[in-house]
Every structure is written in structure tokens, then in C-alpha cells.
Amino acid sequence: MQYPEAIAKLIESYSKLPGIGRKSATRLAFYTLGMSDDDVENFTKNLAASKSDLTFCRICGFITSKTDDPCVICTDPSRDQSKIFVIENSQDEMAIENTHDYHGLYHVLNGVLSPMEGRGPEDINITSLITRLADHPEIKEVIIGLDASTEGEATTLYLGRLIRPSGIKVTRLARGLSMGTNVDYADQLTLTQAVNGRTEL
Amino acid sequence: MQYPEAIAKLIESYSKLPGIGRKSATRLAFYTLGMSDDDVENFTKNLAASKSDLTFCRICGFITSKTDDPCVICTDPSRDQSKIFVIENSQDEMAIENTHDYHGLYHVLNGVLSPMEGRGPEDINITSLITRLADHPEIKEVIIGLDASTEGEATTLYLGRLIRPSGIKVTRLARGLSMGTNVDYADQLTLTQAVNGRTEL
Known part of the structure; x- marks a missing residue:
């Protein structure tokens, strides 16, 4: 047995997104059915606009x-x-x-x-x-x-x-301990870089 | 600084989905920018169709x-x-x-x-x-x-x-050990239910 075509296709689309497998895609598709018409309409508009309205800055690539x-x-x-x-x-x-x-x-x-x-x-x-x-x-x-x-x-x-x-x-960028890191939990490479890049107090 | 409106709105839409936070929504939005025009067009069509083409069966609710x-x-x-x-x-x-x-x-x-x-x-x-x-x-x-x-x-x-x-x-539905469960790993309640519901061999 298959899901009705409309939901099967939506599952297909969701599962093309990164990190979203078949199970999650099915969950998202059914969640979509319960969303308000406005939310879904905005979602479709925003998806289309992301392709039509955006570009990468011709100077810096942002x-x-x-x-x-x-x-x-x-x-x-x-x-x-x-x-x-x-x-x-x-x-x-x-x-x-x-x-x-x-x-x-x-x-x-x-x-x-x-x-x-x-x-x-x-x-x-x-x-x-x-x-x-x-x-x-x-x-x-x-x-x-x-x-x-x-x-x-x-x-x-x-x-x-x-x-x-x-x-x-x-x-x-400097290499060293991230804020909040304990010295004894830092990995070897980070610790080596922190020692080599030590700064005067 | 803000993202351009089109991407900010798409991030907004993605973060309305269950289990998708701000960071994941941003990642999905940028992934969408790199998707083929066809894939995005199908996605928008499938979203719209999920609202317009589907209903719950009037007899069984499927x-x-x-x-x-x-x-x-x-x-x-x-x-x-x-x-x-x-x-x-x-x-x-x-x-x-x-x-x-x-x-x-x-x-x-x-x-x-x-x-x-x-x-x-x-x-x-x-x-x-x-x-x-x-x-x-x-x-x-x-x-x-x-x-x-x-x-x-x-x-x-x-x-x-x-x-x-x-x-x-x-x-x-019967309660008992799922396939592949080790008896010593099963939780107490499951084990009690499996004992009480034992079947003749």
C-alpha cells in the first residue's frame, strides 16, 4: 500500500533536505498537513522567493x-x-x-x-x-x-x-582553548597550539 | 546585521517545523539556495498540494x-x-x-x-x-x-x-519482548508483561 500521491511527493521533497531521512520526512509531511493554510502558503512563497530574489554579492560573494x-x-x-x-x-x-x-x-x-x-x-x-x-x-x-x-x-x-x-x-584566526574549556579536557592538538601560541600577561 | 529578507523569511518558515531549531533552519535555508530550480519548484508545488489535494477518509480517518x-x-x-x-x-x-x-x-x-x-x-x-x-x-x-x-x-x-x-x-496488541531483545536488558515492566502473557509452546 502507498500513501496518497500528494503526501508521498511531499515526503519525497522533504527527504531531499540534508540530515532528513525517510522517517523524519514522513513526520514533517504529516506535520505540514496540520499547519495553518497561512503558514503553508508563506512557506511556499518563501521557498520560491529564495530562488528568485537572492543572489551572491558580485564583489564579496555574500x-x-x-x-x-x-x-x-x-x-x-x-x-x-x-x-x-x-x-x-x-x-x-x-x-x-x-x-x-x-x-x-x-x-x-x-x-x-x-x-x-x-x-x-x-x-x-x-x-x-x-x-x-x-x-x-x-x-x-x-x-x-x-x-x-x-x-x-x-x-x-x-x-x-x-x-x-x-x-x-x-x-x-588564533588557535587555543575555547571559552569554558577545562585544560584537562582539551584535546592534545588544541593544547599544543595553546601552548605554542601563548601570550604575555 | 540581518540576513536579506528572502532568506530570513525562509529560515522563519523552516524553524516552524517540529524538531528544527534556528541553526538547523538556517542550514536548510542555505541548502535550499543550492538546490536545483526544479527541486525547489516541486517542493513548493508539493507543499501546496498537501493542503489542497488531501483529506481524511470520511469513514476511517485515514x-x-x-x-x-x-x-x-x-x-x-x-x-x-x-x-x-x-x-x-x-x-x-x-x-x-x-x-x-x-x-x-x-x-x-x-x-x-x-x-x-x-x-x-x-x-x-x-x-x-x-x-x-x-x-x-x-x-x-x-x-x-x-x-x-x-x-x-x-x-x-x-x-x-x-x-x-x-x-x-x-x-x-500483545505485550512482550521485541524481536532482538536480550532478556537481561528488557525493562522490568516489559519482562513482567512477557511472563504474564506467556504462550504455550
């Missing part, structure tokens, strides 16, 4: 509405034009903005190098970064803020080698 | 398309008309159908009694069950197959008390 391209940060003259923060995706940019502590510009790679997934330098926003650095001599520092993972590490080293010859200062 | 009401099981003359399997929701019916071992009819309560959530007998399909039993003297057995939870248990006892006076046989 997600932006098509009516705001270049994005609000790239067009904000009050931002420090001498620094570029290189991150993997728009969510990372949002996390850094939420610290309210950085006032420079960004460059969103929209990916990291990953030989395993067949993603090379030409598949992420590296060329546009290099062109941007060449066109804007006012840029004095590139801060690389990629994930502390193997792929993030490889991409960081690659970018460092690529940018350093131009004479621009290249920095990376 | 989810069915509006063009198939009463549902395929209620209108199938080859099903055993003397048995009614009472379950909580359409997913449960699907699980039982997938065993290919039951050939009678169903009655979907679409809920269980829950004083905690303020759900009483009039909020679930109990009246329609009682009417159905009164109208169809060919029904000889009602099998109650609700979850082995406090609420499922309370609803089972309630239904038993309600139906038994009519002389119809009322049965419930």
Missing part, C-alpha cells in the same frame, strides 16, 4: 537580495577598506558580524578546497579574491577565518602561499 | 486524496469487513499494512486522549468509531493498536469500556 548587489557591507563607506576577512560561507560572516568587533570587509569563498569532493581552486571564489586584492591597493591585511578542519587548514595554507608574494599581510 | 474519499481500503470489498483495527494515525496504518498480515479494516483516531494537552474524547475520532460499530453489525472484532505509552494505555482502557457493552470482541 548572500544578498538581487536589489542589493553589491551587498550592504561592500557599499558601506564607513567600513574599514584596508581589511578583508576571508570566510567559507554567509553564515560565518553573520557569526563574525554578531561579535560587533570587526569593521572591515569580507570575502566569502562559498566553499573550501576538497580533493575528496572534487572541489578545486576554480570551484570556489578564489580568483575573484585575487583580482580584488590586485585592484584595490588600499587593502593591507587579509584575515583568513576558515573552519579548524583538514579542508579549512589546506585552503588556509593555499591562500597564504597565493597572497603572501603580493606583500599584503596575511593573518589567520 | 489520510487520502480528495478524489479517493472514502479511501482505497474502505472501498475495497476484498478486505475482511468483520475486523476493525483502531490506531492513532495514518503512519501507524502504513506500518501495519507493510506487515502484509492484516486484511481487515481500520479506524484512525488521529490522536489519543491526553489530559495534559487538553485532548478529550470529542477531539479524536471516537464518536465516528462508535457510530460505525452501531451501523455495521458485521463487525465482530475491534483490535486496539495504540502506542505503549501512558496516553495510549489510557485511550485503550477508555475504548474498551466504551465498546465492550455492545458485545463486540475487543482485543489489544
Whole structure:
């Protein structure tokens, strides 16, 4: 026996989302049936709008509405034009903005190098970064803020080698203990990096 | 700083789904941006169709398309008309159908009694069950197959008390060890029920 077509197809659509298996998709589909008409209508509108209204900023790669391209940060003259923060995706940019502590510009790679997934330098926003650095001599520092993972590490080293010859200062995020970590619970590598990167009191 | 409106709204919609918090909703929204136009279009169509094309079978309460009401099981003359399997929701019916071992009819309560959530007998399909039993003297057995939870248990006892006076046989699913359970890992209640309900070899 099969579910009626309309629900079977909705289960299909939900199970295409990442981290949502058949069981969860079925649960979500039945939950949808119980949602208010307004909520479902908004959901469909918002899904459609996400494809039609959004684009990646033509300068920095941040997600932006098509009516705001270049994005609000790239067009904000009050931002420090001498620094570029290189991150993997728009969510990372949002996390850094939420610290309210950085006032420079960004460059969103929209990916990291990953030989395993067949993603090379030409598949992420590296060329546009290099062109941007060449066109804007006012840029004095590139801060690389990629994930502390193997792929993030490889991409960081690659970018460092690529940018350093131009004479621009290249920095990376500090490694050490996260807030709240107990020294005896920290993993070996983190502890080694915290010792090597110790700062004067 | 805020995300562009289109993505913020999509995050909002995703986070209305059960078990999906702000972080997961953000992840799903960004994943949606990377989905093919076709997939997103199908998703929106399927969402809309789930509201417009589906209904609950007017006889048994199973989810069915509006063009198939009463549902395929209620209108199938080859099903055993003397048995009614009472379950909580359409997913449960699907699980039982997938065993290919039951050939009678169903009655979907679409809920269980829950004083905690303020759900009483009039909020679930109990009246329609009682009417159905009164109208169809060919029904000889009602099998109650609700979850082995406090609420499922309370609803089972309630239904038993309600139906038994009519002389119809009322049965419930067996309690005992699930397949693959080790005796020493089974909880006390399950083990007690398995001992009390022991069957002759």
C-alpha cells in the first residue's frame, strides 16, 4: 500500500533536505498537513522567493537580495577598506558580524578546497579574491577565518602561499582553548597550539 | 546585521517545523539556495498540494486524496469487513499494512486522549468509531493498536469500556519482548508483561 500521491511527493521533497531521512520526512509531511493554510502558503512563497530574489554579492560573494548587489557591507563607506576577512560561507560572516568587533570587509569563498569532493581552486571564489586584492591597493591585511578542519587548514595554507608574494599581510584566526574549556579536557592538538601560541600577561 | 529578507523569511518558515531549531533552519535555508530550480519548484508545488489535494477518509480517518474519499481500503470489498483495527494515525496504518498480515479494516483516531494537552474524547475520532460499530453489525472484532505509552494505555482502557457493552470482541496488541531483545536488558515492566502473557509452546 502507498500513501496518497500528494503526501508521498511531499515526503519525497522533504527527504531531499540534508540530515532528513525517510522517517523524519514522513513526520514533517504529516506535520505540514496540520499547519495553518497561512503558514503553508508563506512557506511556499518563501521557498520560491529564495530562488528568485537572492543572489551572491558580485564583489564579496555574500548572500544578498538581487536589489542589493553589491551587498550592504561592500557599499558601506564607513567600513574599514584596508581589511578583508576571508570566510567559507554567509553564515560565518553573520557569526563574525554578531561579535560587533570587526569593521572591515569580507570575502566569502562559498566553499573550501576538497580533493575528496572534487572541489578545486576554480570551484570556489578564489580568483575573484585575487583580482580584488590586485585592484584595490588600499587593502593591507587579509584575515583568513576558515573552519579548524583538514579542508579549512589546506585552503588556509593555499591562500597564504597565493597572497603572501603580493606583500599584503596575511593573518589567520588564533588557535587555543575555547571559552569554558577545562585544560584537562582539551584535546592534545588544541593544547599544543595553546601552548605554542601563548601570550604575555 | 540581518540576513536579506528572502532568506530570513525562509529560515522563519523552516524553524516552524517540529524538531528544527534556528541553526538547523538556517542550514536548510542555505541548502535550499543550492538546490536545483526544479527541486525547489516541486517542493513548493508539493507543499501546496498537501493542503489542497488531501483529506481524511470520511469513514476511517485515514489520510487520502480528495478524489479517493472514502479511501482505497474502505472501498475495497476484498478486505475482511468483520475486523476493525483502531490506531492513532495514518503512519501507524502504513506500518501495519507493510506487515502484509492484516486484511481487515481500520479506524484512525488521529490522536489519543491526553489530559495534559487538553485532548478529550470529542477531539479524536471516537464518536465516528462508535457510530460505525452501531451501523455495521458485521463487525465482530475491534483490535486496539495504540502506542505503549501512558496516553495510549489510557485511550485503550477508555475504548474498551466504551465498546465492550455492545458485545463486540475487543482485543489489544500483545505485550512482550521485541524481536532482538536480550532478556537481561528488557525493562522490568516489559519482562513482567512477557511472563504474564506467556504462550504455550
